[in-house]
Amino acid sequence: xxxxxxxxxxxxxxxxxxxxxxxxxxxxxxxxxxxxxxxxxxxxxxxxxxxxxxxxxxxxxxxxxxxxxxxxxxxxxxxxxxxxxxxxxxxxxxxxxxxxxxxxxxxxxxxxxxxxxxxxxxxxxxxxxxxxxxxxxxxxxxxxxxx
Amino acid sequence: xxxxxxxxxxxxxxxxxxxxxxxxxxxxxxxxxxxxxxxxxxxxxxxxxxxxxxxxxxxxxxxxxxxxxxxxxxxxxxxxxxxxxxxxxxxxxxxxxx
Numbered sequence: 001x002x003x004x005x006x007x008x009x010x011x012x013x014x015x016x017x018x019x020x021x022x023x024x025x026x027x028x029x030x031x032x033x034x035x036x037x038x039x040x041x042x043x044x045x046x047x048x049x050x051x052x053x054x055x056x057x058x059x060x061x062x063x064x065x066x067x068x069x070x071x072x073x074x075x076x077x078x079x080x081x082x083x084x085x086x087x088x089x090x091x092x093x094x095x096x097x098x099x100x101x102x103x104x105x106x107x108x109x110x111x112x113x114x115x116x117x118x119x120x121x122x123x124x125x126x127x128x129x130x131x132x133x134x135x136x137x138x139x140x141x142x143x144x145x146x147x
Numbered sequence: 148x149x150x151x152x153x154x155x156x157x158x159x160x161x162x163x164x165x166x167x168x169x170x171x172x173x174x175x176x177x178x179x180x181x182x183x184x185x186x187x188x189x190x191x192x193x194x195x196x197x198x199x200x201x202x203x204x205x206x207x208x209x210x211x212x213x214x215x216x217x218x219x220x221x222x223x224x225x226x227x228x229x230x231x232x233x234x235x236x237x238x239x240x241x242x243x244x245x
Contacts, residue, residue: 125228
């Protein structure tokens with residue numbers, strides 16, 4: 001599989017969908033020492049806080065969002081015994097069932113990969129300036145919190 | 148004059164939903180900006196009071212005594228899509244000062 005390598009591709013905020021296979025390859029190809037890869041994929045669901053959701057849209061703060069994702073990757077590489085981490089988030093309109101966010105962490109061993117992957121997605125949700133608007137039967141609603 | 152970017156639900160609280168332009172005196176601080184917003188846009192001001200909306204300057208969360216300059220990139224940030232209120236109040240995005 002031909003995928004563009006390099007650090008610049010490991011943190012992205014983009015409108016278009018992504019290929020999980022391609023992103024996995026991007027991480028896998030960073031080092032032959034990787035022995036375990038953990039992944040978190042966030043997808044768009046059709047129900048939120050007791051309301052049906054027919055579609056959603058994400059707004060991001062251009063520049064700051066990328067900066068925060070970069071900080072998350074860098075801190076994960078510093079604080080966990082891992083080899084590589086990839087952090088992607090989409091913005092714009094997203095249909096139910098589609099991909100929203102992807103974290104992939106490669107490590108020598110699974111325990112570190114799992115731990116770092118969970119930390120990355122938790123941190124992303126805390127510090128990244130991205131906002132979600134859901135379309136519900138009651139109208140469009142900006143989502144305030146999503147633990 | 149400083150320009151203030153608005154995101155998410157805040158756009159629905161300001162007539163026209165557009166970014167704000169605010170005239171600040173020389174040496175004006177974030178707290179002056181907050182007071183202006185509290186007067187002009189009470190709905191947004193209430194969220195600032197409750198620390199549910201943060202102010203960023205040049206893409207970093209600002210302190211209330213941060214001095215503002217015309218070239219600064221200022222934004223009002225409502226709670227992020229993934230953030231919980233606890234994280235908002237206690238985590239790395241804490242709004243210092245005030």
